[in-house]
Structures are given as structure tokens and as C-alpha cells.
Amino acid sequence: MTExxxxxxLLAKPEAAEDYPFGPEAAVFKLQGKLFALLFRQQGQLKxxxxxxxxxxxxxxxxxxxxAPGYHMNKRHWNTVTLDGSLPIGEIQRMLDNSYALILRSLPKAVRLGLEARHGRDALYPD
Structure with missing residues (x-):
């Protein structure tokens, strides 16, 4: 899978935003200001x-x-996935959907309901 x-x-997720708070080498993806993914290269590998x-x-x-346990993250709650072609795209998508959903569920109820009203429940919580 390419960068x-x-x-x-990542940007196909409703209201996902890309940011570079750590510099140009690490793309941070957020929902309502909360991080759900971090894309970076380490020793030439996309992670x-x-x-x-x-x-x-x-x-x-x-x-x-x-x-592997999350690189520079809370290792209990974050994983680092090396995008070397060994994982099926469907599994990567499932992990991405789960990360997004965990952040979505952590948002205040009023914010979640607003997102559901704008995008529909199915767009926010895929099967």
C-alpha cells in the first residue's frame, strides 16, 4: 500500500483532518482535534x-x-503497523476503522450526534 x-x-473518514504538528515527516490524522492515526517513515519503511x-x-x-506496540505512543492502546505489503488491505482498513471509531466514541455525545446528523450513522460506524 502506497503513502x-x-x-x-484516512482522509475518506468523515471530517478527518491531516496535520503536521511534528514536522513534515509525520502526518497526523485527527477527528475533532483528536488523533486517530499517525503516518510516518522509519528506516525507509512506511508505518x-x-x-x-x-x-x-x-x-x-x-x-x-x-x-508492533505503538512507536512513541501508549503501548497498551496503540499499535504501529508496518505497511510492507504483508497485511491484507482489508485488515488495514478494519484496524483504521476501529481506531477512528474509538476516537469517535470518546467525543462528547452532542458532538457525536452532530456528526451522525451530518454524515449518517453508517458512514461513521462501518460494519
Whole structure:
């Protein structure tokens, strides 16, 4: 998966915003100002930090060699995915959707309801 492709997936999420608060080498993707993904290169490899339920985070690390504890993140709640082609695109999309949904659920109820009204529940919470 290319950098352009992963950015397109991230920015396709309703109201996702791209920012570079750490400089041009790390793209931060936020929903309502809250980080749900961080895209960067490390030793030439494209990597993606995604928020994850702690139990699922560990399971994903156990199953996939390209998933590790979050680099420079809370290792209990974040995974770093090396985008080296070893993970199916569908699995990357599922992890991205879960990260976005965790941030969405953490927003105040009024904000969530406003997002649902603007974008529809199905767009925010894919199957």
C-alpha cells in the first residue's frame, strides 16, 4: 500500500483532518482535534500508528509480524503497523476503522450526534 493510498483511506473518514504538528515527516490524522492515526517513515519503511482496544492490540501483535506496540505512543492502546505489503488491505482498513471509531466514541455525545446528523450513522460506524 502506497503513502498516497493510505492517506486517501484516512482522509475518506468523515471530517478527518491531516496535520503536521511534528514536522513534515509525520502526518497526523485527527477527528475533532483528536488523533486517530499517525503516518510516518522509519528506516525507509512506511508505518502507521492506530489506536486499538488493549486486548485486540495484543492479539494483532501475536498474529501479525508487521504489527508492533505503538512507536512513541501508549503501548497498551496503540499499535504501529508496518505497511510492507504483508497485511491484507482489508485488515488495514478494519484496524483504521476501529481506531477512528474509538476516537469517535470518546467525543462528547452532542458532538457525536452532530456528526451522525451530518454524515449518517453508517458512514461513521462501518460494519
Amino acid at each position: 498516497t493510498q493510505i492517506k486517501a483511506l 502507521l500508528n492506530l489506536k486499538c482496544d488493549p486486548e485486540e492490540a495484543q492479539m494483532l501483535r501475536d498474529v501479525f509480524a508487521s504489527v
